[in-house]
Amino acid sequence: MADESQKWVLMVTAQTPTNIAVIKYWGKRDEKLILPVNDSISVTLDPAHLCTTTTVSVSPTFDQDRMWLNGEEISISGGRFQSCLREIRSRATDVDDKEKGIKITKKDWEKLHVHISSYNNFPTAAGLASSAAGFACLVFALGKLMNVKEDHSQLSAIARQGSGSACRSLYGGFAKWIMGKDDKGTDSLAVQLADEKHWDELVIVIAVVSSRQKETSSTTGMRDTVETSLLLQHRAKEVVPKRILKMEEAIKNRDFASFAQLTSTDSNQFHAVCLDTCPPIFYMNDTSHRIISLVEKWNRTEGTPQVAYTFDAGPNAVLIARNRKTAALLIQKLLFCFPPNSDADLNSFVLGDKSILKDAGVESPEDIETLPPPPEIKDPSQKFRGDVSYFICTRPGRGPVVLSDESHLLNPETGLPK
Amino acid sequence: MADESQKWVLMVTAQTPTNIAVIKYWGKRDEKLILPVNDSISVTLDPAHLCTTTTVSVSPTFDQDRMWLNGEEISISGGRFQSCLREIRSRATDVDDKEKGIKITKKDWEKLHVHISSYNNFPTAAGLASSAAGFACLVFALGKLMNVKEDHSQLSAIARQGSGSACRSLYGGFAKWIMGKDDKGTDSLAVQLADEKHWDELVIVIAVVSSRQKETSSTTGMRDTVETSLLLQHRAKEVVPKRILKMEEAIKNRDFASFAQLTSTDSNQFHAVCLDTCPPIFYMNDTSHRIISLVEKWNRTEGTPQVAYTFDAGPNAVLIARNRKTAALLIQKLLFCFPPNSDADLNSFVLGDKSILKDAGVESPEDIETLPPPPEIKDPSQKFRGDVSYFICTRPGRGPVVLSDESHLLNPETGLPK
Numbered sequence: 078m079a080d081e082s083q084k085w086v087l088m089v090t091a092q093t094p095t096n097i098a099v100i101k102y103w104g105k106r107d108e109k110l111i112l113p114v115n116d117s118i119s120v121t122l123d124p125a126h127l128c129t130t131t132t133v134s135v136s137p138t139f140d141q142d143r144m145w146l147n148g149e150e151i152s153i154s155g156g157r158f159q160s161c162l163r164e165i166r167s168r169a170t171d172v173d174d175k176e177k178g179i180k181i182t183k184k185d186w187e188k189l190h191v192h193i194s195s196y197n198n199f200p201t202a203a204g205l206a207s208s209a210a211g212f213a214c215l216v217f218a219l220g221k222l223m224n225v226k227e228d229h230s231q232l233s234a235i236a237r238q239g240s241g242s243a244c245r246s247l248y249g250g251f252a253k254w255i256m257g258k259d260d261k262g263t264d265s266l267a268v269q270l271a272d273e274k275h276w277d278e279l280v281i282v283i284a285v286v287s288s289r290q291k292e293t294s295s296t297t298g299m300r301d302t303v304e305t306s307l308l309l310q311h312r313a314k315e316v317v318p319k320r321i322l323k324m325e326e327a328i329k330n331r332d333f334a335s336f337a338q339l340t341s342t343d344s345n346q347f348h349a350v351c352l353d354t355c356p357p358i359f360y361m362n363d364t365s366h367r368i369i370s371l372v373e374k375w376n377r378t379e380g381t382p383q384v385a386y387t388f389d390a391g392p393n394a395v396l397i398a399r400n401r402k403t404a405a406l407l408i409q410k411l412l413f414c415f416p417p418n419s420d421a422d423l424n425s426f427v428l429g430d431k432s433i434l435k436d437a438g439v440e441s442p443e444d445i446e447t448l449p450p451p452p453e454i455k456d457p458s459q460k461f462r463g464d465v466s467y468f469i470c471t472r473p474g475r476g477p478v479v480l481s482d483e484s485h486l487l488n489p490e491t492g493l494p495k
Numbered sequence: 496m497a498d499e500s501q502k503w504v505l506m507v508t509a510q511t512p513t514n515i516a517v518i519k520y521w522g523k524r525d526e527k528l529i530l531p532v533n534d535s536i537s538v539t540l541d542p543a544h545l546c547t548t549t550t551v552s553v554s555p556t557f558d559q560d561r562m563w564l565n566g567e568e569i570s571i572s573g574g575r576f577q578s579c580l581r582e583i584r585s586r587a588t589d590v591d592d593k594e595k596g597i598k599i600t601k602k603d604w605e606k607l608h609v610h611i612s613s614y615n616n617f618p619t620a621a622g623l624a625s626s627a628a629g630f631a632c633l634v635f636a637l638g639k640l641m642n643v644k645e646d647h648s649q650l651s652a653i654a655r656q657g658s659g660s661a662c663r664s665l666y667g668g669f670a671k672w673i674m675g676k677d678d679k680g681t682d683s684l685a686v687q688l689a690d691e692k693h694w695d696e697l698v699i700v701i702a703v704v705s706s707r708q709k710e711t712s713s714t715t716g717m718r719d720t721v722e723t724s725l726l727l728q729h730r731a732k733e734v735v736p737k738r739i740l741k742m743e744e745a746i747k748n749r750d751f752a753s754f755a756q757l758t759s760t761d762s763n764q765f766h767a768v769c770l771d772t773c774p775p776i777f778y779m780n781d782t783s784h785r786i787i788s789l790v791e792k793w794n795r796t797e798g799t800p801q802v803a804y805t806f807d808a809g810p811n812a813v814l815i816a817r818n819r820k821t822a823a824l825l826i827q828k829l830l831f832c833f834p835p836n837s838d839a840d841l842n843s844f845v846l847g848d849k850s851i852l853k854d855a856g857v858e859s860p861e862d863i864e865t866l867p868p869p870p871e872i873k874d875p876s877q878k879f880r881g882d883v884s885y886f887i888c889t890r891p892g893r894g895p896v897v898l899s900d901e902s903h904l905l906n907p908e909t910g911l912p913k
Contacts, residue, residue: 305760308767311729338773342723345775349726353767355760356791359784366777373774 085179086492087172088134089222090484093214093477094124095199095206096245097281097395099340099387100324101347102254104303104313109156110262111241114303114313116321117254118328119245120397121273122281123474126429129210131195132486133218135181139190145486145494146195146211153193160238161216162191169223186223193218194486194494199469204292204391205283212239213246217477229476233267249273249476251328253321273473276331279397280404280433283469284411286364286392295390298351298358305355312350317343333399337382340397341372344387360390364415364464368394371410374453383407405436408468410451412439415465429470503597504910505590506552507640508902511632511895512542513617513624514663515699515813517758517805518742519765520672522721522731527574528680529659532721532728533735535672536742537663538815539691540699541892544847547628549613550904551636553599557608563904563912564613564629571611578656579634580609587641604641611636612904612912617887622710622809623701630657631664635895647894651685667691667894669746671739691891694749697815698822698851701887702829704782704810713808716769716776723773730768735761751817755800758815759790762805778808782833782882786812789828792871801825823854826886828869830857833883847888 102117142162144153153159169186172179181189193215197207216236220227227235233244237254245252248269257265293301302309320339327335351358361369369386376382384407385397396411398404408427417426423442427434439445450457488495520535560580562571571577587604590597599607611633615625634654638645645653651662655672663670666687675683711719720727738757745753769776779787787804794800802825803815814829816822826845835844841860845852857863868875906913 307734308726308729308764311726311733315729316725342771342773345773346726346771349767349771352770353760353764355756355763356795357763357787359787362784363781366780369775369777377774 083137085177086134086136086138086489087174087177087179087181087222088132088485088487088489088492089218090130090132090480090486091214091218091221091477092124092128092130092480093210093217093246094121094249094474095127095129095210096121096242096252097206097387097389098242098245099336099385100317100320100343102241103347103350104299104309105241107260107262108300110265111237112262112265113241113254113256114309115317116256117242117245118270118321118324119242119252120281120473121246121249121252121476123471125474126469126471127199127205127210129195129197129207129214130480130484130486131193131211131214131218133215133222134192134487134492135189135222136192136492137189139192139492142190144193144195147197148494157212157239161212161235162219164235164238165216165219165223165225168225168227170226172224191219191222192487192492196486204389204393205285206242206389208240209242209246212236212243213477215239216243217247221479230266230268234262234265237262237265247476250275250473253325270325270328273475276328276473278400279473280401281471281473282396282398282404282407282411283471284368284394284396284415285466285469286362286394287464287466288362288392292360292391293358298354298390301356301358302350302354306350306353308353309350312346316346334382337376337385337397337399340385340387348388360392361388362392364461365392365394367414367461368396368411371414371451371453372396375410375451378453401433401436404433404470408433408437408470409439409448410453411465411468412437412445413448413451414454414461416445416460416462417442418463425467427468427470430472431470433470501555503595504552504554504556504907505592505595505597505599505640506550506903506905506907506910507636508548508550508898508904509632509636509639509895510542510546510548510898511628511635511664512539512667512892513545513547513628514539514660514670515624515805515807516660516663517754517803518735518738518761520659521765521768522717522727523659525678525680526718528683529655530680530683531659531672531674532731534674534739535660535663536688536739536746537660537670537672538699538891539664539667539670539894541889543892544887544889545617545623545628547613547615547625547632548898548902548904549611549629549632549636551633551640552610552905552910553607553640554910555607557610557910560608562611562613565615566912575630575657579630579653580637582653582656583634583637583641583643586643586645588644590642609637609640610905610910614904622807622811623703624660624807626658627660627664630654630661631895633657634661635665639897648684648686652680652683655680655683665894668693668891671743688743688746691893694746694891696818697891698819699889699891700814700816700822700825700829700851701889702786702812702814702833703884703887704780704812705882705884706780706810710778710809711776716772716808719774719776720768720772724768724771726771727768730764734764752800755794755803755815755817758803758805766806778810779806780810782879783810783812785832785879786814786829789832789869789871790814793828793869796871819851819854822851822888826851826855826888827857827866828871829883829886830855830863831866831869832872832879834863834878834880835860836881843885845886845888848890849888851888
């Protein structure tokens, strides 16, 4: 390897979105292969606001596989990383980069090591599905680097082995993770239901909720649920299959009333089976409950759903508004009830698509203080200042893309973080 | 009725306990007759600490049925009061009070009116099953007044029509409400599983949790659950029947491990079906969750359950300790995490059997501040001062009793509140 001609570094950088399930995945039938007990459906979130960017590189000078997450080196010796690396490597094909004069044969890939650098454009610990975007991006980028010929569905089955919900991040718009039947998991993969242009009226507002509690990891949580809940199997076998069909119809027809009803009730049922677990798992807190009550009352007053809500394994609310006008009203109501602490500036309190703020007539922290009390609130003097850390305004978004060379997170000559 | 000899007033005063379900009642199959979708089992709480006292009186001078609750006159025109009054009246028999020279025939009862005064020795609005004790006491006292020959089980089927859980308050110790099969509800009644002496080691600590939220009434809540939850029927038909059998065994054998496991998981499942309701019902709040986490961690550390927890339609925790020693440890841990506001005195912060406090080495508010941090707590600097309004220490208790004449809540000459 001392040969000068062997000092090349080849790299690919990709960007992959997060996704939020509207029919929830909770419970594995196979822990190692990550095979779920039911199908699930998700909305992909706009990567402009929430995404993972990953650079994968290969060089004969690398003497081991290494990875950096948000600039810090992390171990990839865990089974999930190793499964993804092994599966992708086994599908690598010949690479012939004429421009750079690099030739790698299928056989070479077995001996070559990779360097990976990954970066989330949102707080990793905020409970916003960073592992879904992360594993999807890893697998997608490695697939490009290694000239893997498999389509997105086949890649999704690999990403699934890193983090179950990652398989749904291989698509923009709306994706379905089909649970599959095969014991080896070959048919447990994601498909696209509709692309991001299909229902582009939707606006998504995420309330990142302050929490003093350490949450149960979803891996541990769902294992406990499978082992102890007496309601989970009924949910998985009797309830979810019907909801999946109805949700596919709702998405196809852009039927917001049905979409919202299914999304919210399925989120609640997921948290119900968490509560039916021994020991019980509480992901939602009083702030989450208050947001639900606000939305439920509003929807009832209007007679038809204006906003859907869904919560993953944490207290953050993901609110899906039927259109921009509704989203502006929603953000007004939310800002009234959950104003920022006095020292926060608006710019760091509402992230993402800030144009919604303008629609809502909120252009300064002072504007928040003069918002009218929402009619859904019984006691307008009761505000929950600081209970929401910040909001992110976003929308359904596109799937993975390869980024240009300027986006590389690794130094093109050394293959080490820039 | 102007006849002087007709000016007599006859009265009976009774005391009836509240009860807490350890296998929960949630959901009616008949709203009017109050017939449940599953059996339930409860522990009767010591009336020394939590009970209703009711005086019922009859006089030819009364021109209508009237009732006072905690001194305030309330309407009894509602269907539930009327059902209880009608059912009891129809079973009235001849009364011959030789001492007072009063004779009432079965036929007289149809025309005679009653005055009722009822008093709870605990805050009515605190969500401590006041309606269960109230209706049980009403029916029991009227039964005595009207010389009704029916046994406690038959009386329980009448009390059930006032408030479902009231039927279980006709017994001390442990009671089972058998759901029954008859459409008319004749076989939906309570039986005693064991009396209060059977398992007298148990100590019960109730944490009355401060709440800013108005709760869904249990009547409305369970109707919504029956109509919308896709998990309730599975719970009622598949889960509860097995739990009932196991709970009867656990009580019979004083098997605390099994008792605690069943009690806690059934409470959690009841709250799970509440969450699976549309709109979702949240009875527990962050304080409830913190109490559960504390108990769960402690139980796991010990390797075998020390304390069972159960929550009704509100945030209050009912904690059942295996014995007095455990109860003293429990109260130490609770007081550490949930100390009183600085202006509270210990006497109004821990009610009921205060001797537990002495066992816990807590005799002044200062003693609370010097308690050692429980090992279950991750961050001992984090206290939740004021989040529990007060504690009540109690134990399994006796069933209804008739009290002596000095206890009458109505003036024996006028039949009006004293």
